[in-house]
Amino acid sequence: VRHLVVVLGDQLDAESAAFDGFDPRRDRVWMAEAVGEAEYVRSHKVRLALFFSAMRHFADELKQRGRPVTYHELDPHDARSSLAGRMTADLRDWKPERVIGVEPGEHRVREDLTHAAHEAGIPVEWRSDRHFLCPREVFDDWAEGRKTFRQEHFYRMMRRRTGVLMDGEEPVGGMWNYDAENRASFGREGPPDHPSPPAYRPDAITREVLELVARRFGGHPGSLDAFAWPVTRAQALDALQRFVRERLASFGRYQDAMWTGEPYLWHSLLSSSLNLHLLRPHEVLAAATAAFRDGVVPAAAAEGFVRQILGWREYVRGIYHRFMPEYAQRNALGADRPLPEFYWTGETAMACLREAIGQTLSTGYAHHIQRLMITGLYSLLLGVRPKEIHEWYLAIYLDAVEWVELPNVLGMSQYADGGLLASKPYAAGGAYIRRMSNYCRGCRYRPDRRTGDDACPFTRLYWAFLDRHRRRLKGNPRMSLALRNLDRIPKSELREIRKARPEKR
Numbered sequence: 001v002r003h004l005v006v007v008l009g010d011q012l013d014a015e016s017a018a019f020d021g022f023d024p025r026r027d028r029v030w031m032a033e034a035v036g037e038a039e040y041v042r043s044h045k046v047r048l049a050l051f052f053s054a055m056r057h058f059a060d061e062l063k064q065r066g067r068p069v070t071y072h073e074l075d076p077h078d079a080r081s082s083l084a085g086r087m088t089a090d091l092r093d094w095k096p097e098r099v100i101g102v103e104p105g106e107h108r109v110r111e112d113l114t115h116a117a118h119e120a121g122i123p124v125e126w127r128s129d130r131h132f133l134c135p136r137e138v139f140d141d142w143a144e145g146r147k148t149f150r151q152e153h154f155y156r157m158m159r160r161r162t163g164v165l166m167d168g169e170e171p172v173g174g175m176w177n178y179d180a181e182n183r184a185s186f187g188r189e190g191p192p193d194h195p196s197p198p199a200y201r202p203d204a205i206t207r208e209v210l211e212l213v214a215r216r217f218g219g220h221p222g223s224l225d226a227f228a229w230p231v232t233r234a235q236a237l238d239a240l241q242r243f244v245r246e247r248l249a250s251f252g253r254y255q256d257a258m259w260t261g262e263p264y265l266w267h268s269l270l271s272s273s274l275n276l277h278l279l280r281p282h283e284v285l286a287a288a289t290a291a292f293r294d295g296v297v298p299a300a301a302a303e304g305f306v307r308q309i310l311g312w313r314e315y316v317r318g319i320y321h322r323f324m325p326e327y328a329q330r331n332a333l334g335a336d337r338p339l340p341e342f343y344w345t346g347e348t349a350m351a352c353l354r355e356a357i358g359q360t361l362s363t364g365y366a367h368h369i370q371r372l373m374i375t376g377l378y379s380l381l382l383g384v385r386p387k388e389i390h391e392w393y394l395a396i397y398l399d400a401v402e403w404v405e406l407p408n409v410l411g412m413s414q415y416a417d418g419g420l421l422a423s424k425p426y427a428a429g430g431a432y433i434r435r436m437s438n439y440c441r442g443c444r445y446r447p448d449r450r451t452g453d454d455a456c457p458f459t460r461l462y463w464a465f466l467d468r469h470r471r472r473l474k475g476n477p478r479m480s481l482a483l484r485n486l487d488r489i490p491k492s493e494l495r496e497i498r499k500a501r502p503e504k505r
């Protein structure tokens with residue numbers, strides 16, 4: 001074997017740089033399912049099934065294209081295989097001249113595989129990942145010399161660089177940002193009629209994987225009953241077309257709204273397909289901007305969606321690679337509480353958390369505001385250790401891969417990087433949740449109460465959070481209104497807020 005071409009579970013693109021110069025007579029693709037990766041965190045069963053099924057489908061596709069593939073399926077009796085261990089054994093047998101791959105997205109995996117190849121005395125060539133629209137050098141150039149790294153600045157640079165939604169040097173429609181039009185709630189009536197997202201019925205490969213996961217990882221959180229996610233490129237492309245045709249027009253407007261029993265609303269549900277590289281970001285952007293040009297969707301919807309893909313997704317990747325591995329250790333607010341057990345079960349009297357977690361256990365999914373302003377917010381206010389909440393997010397969402405999950409959790413939602421990513425903590429009380437959802441109507445607590453038996457835990461913890469971090473937040477002009485309101489709370493009430501214990505359930 002000349003080249004052993006490594007393809008990881010989140011690199012499922014037959015046109016990726018790993019295959020440049022691939023010669024089927026001399027080269028071989030290498031893929032593996034490893035227990036070590038499945039158990040590194042207590043992964044949701046849906047996340048495991050998604051990865052394994054998509055990997056198996058992809059390996060079949062490569063074989064159909066005439067590329068030889070060595071694929072290690074997970075052995076249900078295997079207690080502890082690791083990716084690097086499996087590779088070491090194969091390097092011994094195959095003795096390739098070189099290991100080739102696209103740079104792994106996750107820092108730990110890159111270190112482990114590089115180490116394994118070096119130990120075997122075989123050179124490794126990691127090629128830069130063409131999937132992304134912002135090469136790492138471009139991000140570093142942009143970041144160099146900056147004290148703060150605001151997404152908005154990065155996003156405008158990317159709009160100019162790519163020409164997406166641009167009229168020469170100016171943004172199409174004259175506005176960079178339609179956020180003000182994109183914060184609608186559903187009022188009292190609830191969401192208007194909307195189409196359900198497409199469901200992809202498990203085929204024979206997926207059914208086999210579902211059985212394997214149920215048997216081997218039965219103790220992991222979550223349910224497989226409703227599994228219907230895209231696992232092939234053809235399905236992912238179909239999901240993209242359906243989203244653009246049926247839901248994009250209202251995506252922006254209801255981006256932040258939440259409603260009981262409505263996990264998907266107008267969201268795209270494309271994150272898992274993008275993160276596994278079944279979809280390429282430039283084709284997702286092309287589909288959305290074409291719909292705008294054809295007059296099918298308004299500017300606010302197109303821009304709101306483009307910002308997520310061209311702005312946030314590329315930006316958090318840049319932050320991850322620039323600051324890892326040190327970034328993962330940050331804990332700027334000194335958070336030191338354990339993660340409440342109900343995060344793994346959804347069994348809590350707090351209706352908003354019960355809904356967001358319960359929905360995630362049955363589907364593997366929650367949308368952005370549920371992640372940021374329900375599960376993330378509660379952990380921030382309580383002061384959960386960043387490492388614990390990070391591992392929960394990495395385990396529980398089907399689209400979780402570390403380069404995107406970690407900056408979102410540690411930086412955006414927990415402020416554990418001290419403001420590198422977000423200009424202020426995303427802290428709020430129950431009033432925000434009441435405004436943006438109907439959760440409070442089915443809750444035993446009252447969002448407007450900060451003390452007493454029926455005080456909303458979010459509201460009480462919000463004031464306790466501001467009180468605890470008053471000194472650190474004082475210098476931040478975006479927090480001054482909140483701190484002035486804190487000063488208006490009578491001393492006796494503040495003492496009661498400080499004394500209250502966190503909810504066990």
Ligand code: FAD
Nearest residue numbers: 267268269270271308312313367368371372399400405408
């Ligand atoms: P949509 O709402 O339809 O958005 C469209 C696309 O934009 C998404 O598919 C995604 O690719 C991208 N996007 C949107 N917001 C972000 C963001 N903040 N960062 C990066 N990309 C974004 N996203 C993940 O892909 N994996 C994660 O593990 C993950 N963990 C998160 C943890 C926390 C605490 C928070 C606050 C956000 C996290 N996100 C993560 C970002 C975002 O919540 C999800 O991408 C989104 O909810 C996925 O659903 P969707 O495809 O329906 O997205």
Ligand code: SF4
Nearest residue numbers: 350352430440443456
């Ligand atoms: Fe959540 Fe508080 Fe509303 Fe209950 S009252 S649903 S705990 S915000």
